[in-house]
Amino acid sequence: MASASPHTRPLSPHLTAWKWGANMLVSILHRVTGDGMALVGTVLIVWWLAALSGGSASYAAFMNVFTLHTGALNVIGYIVGIGLTLCFFQHLASGIRHFILDVGAGYELKANRRYSILTIVFSILATAAFWAYLIWGK
Template sequence: MPTSPAKRPRPLSPNIQNYRPQLTSVLSIANRISGVLLSLAAVVLVIWLLAAAAGPEAYAVVQGAFASWLGQVVLFGCTFAFFLHLCGGIRHLVWDMGYGYELGSIYASGWTVVAGSVVLTVLAWIASLVLGG
């Protein structure tokens, strides 16, 4: 007696089993995630501004949250998200002008986005520590 089609296991695509994320796909997803994180960071910025407008007590509470180790990690992440989104946007502007579509250029610009984001984040934090006291 033949087995019904519903009882047979579905074959898995060999592409799914052998898929390895590419730099371009990872950066595309990271760009979207960083955009969402920056939207959330904008809400936190508004909260900070409202606390500053509300008076010293409210401002001290928000500043205390930002000064905590968790607040510093979140601010560092927001800084990295900002620069990742910025560098990715510049990369897309170059593509919009019709440049950089060769495979070597795509990977070079992708790694430049990653490296530039890291370097700009670290430089921004060093500048904030040096200039901010």
């Protein structure tokens, strides 16, 4: 970690100076989805595991936050569930894109743009497929 820098140092106008492209969008999506899951997803999975180990009453208290009395997901359950799976699939796809970039491939302008768009297409399709299976496939 570099040492703390003075406040007066000028910042690059990196978000306003450039015309937005798919690669920029995917880059910031990778950070937003990753850090979003790191802050929200980790808390949720630990809450879920702790509630499960605490017994049926504490598990029911956890499930009541996200489900209706019928057992189906409520609005919060759908927003959190679909939101986290969309984040996961986007981060997975753009993470694989990073693996490809790490070996030195995919830097040509057209290929870079195509891979970037593909990560978004994949995350939307995978999320739709996952929830279609959960809702209608069982």
